[in-house]
Amino acid sequence: xxxxxxxxxxxxxxxxxxxxLATGSAPFVITTRAAEPEKKLGFALVGLGSLxxxxxxxxxxxxxxxxxxxxxxxxxxxxxxxxxQYNIPEQNIYTYETFDKIKDNPDIDVVYVVxxxxxxxxxxxxxAQAGKHVLSEKPMEVSVKKCxxxxxxxxxxxxxxxxxxxxxxxxxxxxxxxxxxxxxFGPVKAIEASFGFKIGDPTQWRLKxxxxxGGALMDVGIYAxxxxxxxxxxxxxxxxxxxxxxxxxKFKEVDETINWHIKFPSGVMAxxxxxxxxxxxxxxxxxxxxxxxxxxxxxxxxxxxGKTGKGAMDFPQVDHFATEMDDFAQCIMQNKKSKVPGEEGxxxxxxxxxxxxxxHSGKTIKLK
Amino acid sequence: xxxxxxxxxxxxxxxxxxxxLATGSAPFVITTRAAEPEKKLGFALVGLGSLxxxxxxxxxxxxxxxxxxxxxxxxxxxxxxxxxQYNIPEQNIYTYETFDKIKDNPDIDVVYVVxxxxxxxxxxxxxAQAGKHVLSEKPMEVSVKKCxxxxxxxxxxxxxxxxxxxxxxxxxxxxxxxxxxxxxFGPVKAIEASFGFKIGDPTQWRLKxxxxxGGALMDVGIYAxxxxxxxxxxxxxxxxxxxxxxxxxKFKEVDETINWHIKFPSGVMAxxxxxxxxxxxxxxxxxxxxxxxxxxxxxxxxxxxGKTGKGAMDFPQVDHFATEMDDFAQCIMQNKKSKVPGEEGxxxxxxxxxxxxxxHSGKTIKLK
Numbered sequence: 001x002x003x004x005x006x007x008x009x010x011x012x013x014x015x016x017x018x019x020x021l022a023t024g025s026a027p028f029v030i031t032t033r034a035a036e037p038e039k040k041l042g043f044a045l046v047g048l049g050s051l052x053x054x055x056x057x058x059x060x061x062x063x064x065x066x067x068x069x070x071x072x073x074x075x076x077x078x079x080x081x082x083x084x085q086y087n088i089p090e091q092n093i094y095t096y097e098t099f100d101k102i103k104d105n106p107d108i109d110v111v112y113v114v115x116x117x118x119x120x121x122x123x124x125x126x127x128a129q130a131g132k133h134v135l136s137e138k139p140m141e142v143s144v145k146k147c148x149x150x151x152x153x154x155x156x157x158x159x160x161x162x163x164x165x166x167x168x169x170x171x172x173x174x175x176x177x178x179x180x181x182x183x184x185f186g187p188v189k190a191i192e193a194s195f196g197f198k199i200g201d202p203t204q205w206r207l208k209x210x211x212x213x214g215g216a217l218m219d220v221g222i223y224a225x226x227x228x229x230x231x232x233x234x235x236x237x238x239x240x241x242x243x244x245x246x247x248x249x250k251f252k253e254v255d256e257t258i259n260w261h262i263k264f265p266s267g268v269m270a271x272x273x274x275x276x277x278x279x280x281x282x283x284x285x286x287x288x289x290x291x292x293x294x295x296x297x298x299x300x301x302x303x304x305x306g307k308t309g310k311g312a313m314d315f316p317q318v319d320h321f322a323t324e325m326d327d328f329a330q331c332i333m334q335n336k337k338s339k340v341p342g343e344e345g346x347x348x349x350x351x352x353x354x355x356x357x358x359x360h361s362g363k364t365i366k367l368k
Numbered sequence: 369x370x371x372x373x374x375x376x377x378x379x380x381x382x383x384x385x386x387x388x389l390a391t392g393s394a395p396f397v398i399t400t401r402a403a404e405p406e407k408k409l410g411f412a413l414v415g416l417g418s419l420x421x422x423x424x425x426x427x428x429x430x431x432x433x434x435x436x437x438x439x440x441x442x443x444x445x446x447x448x449x450x451x452x453q454y455n456i457p458e459q460n461i462y463t464y465e466t467f468d469k470i471k472d473n474p475d476i477d478v479v480y481v482v483x484x485x486x487x488x489x490x491x492x493x494x495x496a497q498a499g500k501h502v503l504s505e506k507p508m509e510v511s512v513k514k515c516x517x518x519x520x521x522x523x524x525x526x527x528x529x530x531x532x533x534x535x536x537x538x539x540x541x542x543x544x545x546x547x548x549x550x551x552x553f554g555p556v557k558a559i560e561a562s563f564g565f566k567i568g569d570p571t572q573w574r575l576k577x578x579x580x581x582g583g584a585l586m587d588v589g590i591y592a593x594x595x596x597x598x599x600x601x602x603x604x605x606x607x608x609x610x611x612x613x614x615x616x617x618k619f620k621e622v623d624e625t626i627n628w629h630i631k632f633p634s635g636v637m638a639x640x641x642x643x644x645x646x647x648x649x650x651x652x653x654x655x656x657x658x659x660x661x662x663x664x665x666x667x668x669x670x671x672x673x674g675k676t677g678k679g680a681m682d683f684p685q686v687d688h689f690a691t692e693m694d695d696f697a698q699c700i701m702q703n704k705k706s707k708v709p710g711e712e713g714x715x716x717x718x719x720x721x722x723x724x725x726x727x728h729s730g731k732t733i734k735l736k
Contacts, residue, residue, distance in 0.1 A: 190641060192560070192641060194639075196655070198658075240610070240629075244558070244637050246635055259558070261608075261629065269612050271627045271639045272639070275557065278660060279655065279677060280661075281653070285648065287647065287649060289645075289646065290566075309647060362732070364730070
């Protein structure tokens with residue numbers, strides 16, 4: 001609560017809302033704690049698929065600094081359903097054709113792009129051009145070039161851009177970062193990180209190269225890649241990767257199962273696995289000079305478990321999307337760059353590209 | 369108990385002890401179940417280090433078909449201590465110099481070689497030449513050539529040779545084999561296997577190349593390698609490996625931390641890690657078409673835990689060494705090749721050599 005209060009005070013202060021902090025008297029503080037933030041930022045969701053429906057919209061209801069203000073969808077039935085369910089005003093509801101008119105809507109502060117990967121770029125650029133801040137789901141896009149266009153467009157429009165790396169706001173993952181950064185168990189020695197699941201419906205966009213850009217690696221392997229980076233606190237120096245495909249029909253267009261190996265500049269190594277064809281891998285492990293730490297499950301929307309050689313980690317389960325969106329809202333209020341900006345998303349796309357390049361060339365890829 | 373009885377009956381029957389199995393009446397069966405085996409094979413332990421002291425000798429007390437009959441040690445104090453503790457007759461106690469006289473000792477049936485890796489060959493060959501069956505600790509030796517010499521010597525002497533792959537007799541690992549073989553969850557898709565620990569005393573033989581042949585990989589990585597083989601039921605087609613060394617003083621002579629990647633002929637891939645420089649990795653995971661299975665801890669002397677997507681595995685904790693030695697004793701009694709013969713040990717040494725070769729060459733090694 002103390003943390004919440006401090007954050008809130010900071011937020012309203014820096015956002016320019018006129019509150020005198022000079023007195024700091026107890027009654028003032030109590031009043032402030034009980035109050036809602038003066039302004040909740042209006043979020044418009046672009047793409048009303050299962051992630052928006054089951055995670056992001058419910059997550060928005062748990063935020064402190066955000067509200068579900070608008071929607072963008074090409075499906076009339078979805079628009080009607082959401083309008084009724086979330087009491088969304090008609091003027092805040094868009095189709096992909098009318099989307100650019102969002103620039104005239106002061107009720108929308110942030111556009112959250114929840115479309116298939118290969119559409120993140122177009123809608124991020126259009127949102128920025130409409131003067132909106134943008135939160136893009138991960139992976140940021142399907143190529144480094146697209147990511148750069150997104151960064152450039154937001155910069156040009158003087159709007160903030162962040163990528164939906166929800167794990168970076170979850171206590172268990174923050175603890176992995178802290179253990180590494182503070183050398184709680186001394187320096188990191190090695191990392192293992194894996195995430196995969198058995199994908200269902202063979203007709204879904206995730207299995208289409210044009211929309212997804214890639215398969216398991218782009219979709220869930222990216223969590224393991226992120227994990228190795230923030231657990232080591234380093235950027236990969238070399239990557240070697242391997243692919244196997246046991247179902248070339250279902251996975252005709254995208255990767256099914258990939259192993260990759262990272263060497264970090266300090267010599268720390270990481271072994272990673274991702275797959276769309278079996279369940280059970282959902283883990284982030286690190287061995288240190290004098291101990292170890294592991295999250296398993298590590299990347300699910302909830303129910304994470306962590307332990308170290310000293311025992312179980314004791315952290316609350318938070319709503320990953322609410323936490324992520326509240327952080328971005330605070331960044332906007334404070335005009336402060338997100339900890340997961342476009343540059344962070346681009347970095348991963350560059351690394352994912354190196355993994356594919358290693359697979360195709362059969363060689364170790366040295367990163368610059 | 370039914371299983372025990374059947375095994376026992378089979379054993380005494382095939383070992384040539386005259387018991388009529390024709391009647392099969394209840395009184396006969398009860399008598400047989402209560403009785404001790406007619407003959408327990410006499411084991412002589414060569415090398416009285418911590419493994420013999422803390423695991424193998426206590427394990428022998430729990431066997432049904434074995435007894436601690438003799439010892440071979442270069443240390444007078446150890447010989448005295450063991451003689452008193454285990455009531456070993458003076459004529460069954462040898463030094464490395466007098467070892468070959470074991471050929472005249474009918475009380476010793478099996479020599480269990482528990483010496484540093486690079487001494488397994490010499491003592492296996494001498495034991496075979498003395499007419500004894502041989503159980504060699506893992507890794508079998510430090511080179512394929514040495515392994516072949518051991519196999520040849522035992523063959524020439526018409527004695528059985530087995531390697532101390534204790535996990536291959538443990539219910540949790542037998543279950544991993546069964547799940548793969550019977551395709552309980554369909555075909556294997558991918559495997560992760562890792563074993564490591566933080567090694568203590570920097571002066572121990574395990575850190576000396578001449579005695580150990582290698583470091584973490586030879587000593588504990590071999591468990592993970594074995595795990596990938598019996599979980600997939602296949603032999604590796606390609607291996608790519610990577611090494612890092614964060615303490616070049618302590619690990620001047622042997623490997624500290626190694627990652628390796630295996631591609632099996634069917635396309636199944638495995639990612640593995642071993643280290644002498646951190647704790648926490650002790651795991652065998654497999655993902656299958658319709659499920660997954662994991663042992664963690666997988667390779668400890670006891671306290672193993674297994675689970676699948678269906679829930680926890682429910683198996684008794686057995687004494688790994690007692691089970692391994694009883695199996696070898698039964699092989700001898702039945703004149704039947706062990707399931708972990710010299711050829712199995714050699715196979716792993718060839719693969720470990722390929723891992724080192726990959727590290728040194730920076731290339732993927734294709735196995736023949």
